[in-house]
Amino acid sequence: MRRVVKKRGLxxxxxxPYSARTAKPSEVRMGKGKGKLSAWxxxxxxxxxxxxxxxxxxxxxxxxxGALRRTMHRLSPAVRLLWxxxxxx
Numbered sequence: 001m002r003r004v005v006k007k008r009g010l011x012x013x014x015x016x017p018y019s020a021r022t023a024k025p026s027e028v029r030m031g032k033g034k035g036k037l038s039a040w041x042x043x044x045x046x047x048x049x050x051x052x053x054x055x056x057x058x059x060x061x062x063x064x065x066g067a068l069r070r071t072m073h074r075l076s077p078a079v080r081l082l083w084x085x086x087x088x089x
Contacts, residue, residue, distance in 0.1 A: 001051070004067035009055035017042040044077060 005011040017040035024035035044050070051071065053064055065081070072079045 001067050001071050004063055005053065008057075008060055009053060009064075012052040012054075013050070014052065015042045015044060015048065015050055019043060046077075050075070050079065 002011060019041050020037055021039045021041050022035045023038040051068070053068070055061070055064060068081055072081070
């Protein structure tokens with residue numbers, strides 16, 4: 001996605017990881033406190049904006065659509081594209 005956008009437009013990913021995920025190593029007995037920090041996660045709920053792309057010119061629209069469709073196939077939840085004109089109907 002970033003390769004396509006480059007300096008032609010603005011790409012924002014507002015899903016920032018703010019929740020810590022902890023895990024204990026495998027084959028460890030119960031008790032003795034919480035496990036070590038394993039990763040930072042960003043909970044994604046339905047209706048959340050994942051990727052925001054802004055372009056000054058409409059001539060890049062087919063290029064952006066193709067890049068967003070390729071990005072959608074890599075994401076695990078069901079994703080759909082919304083265009084700015086969809087918000088004003």
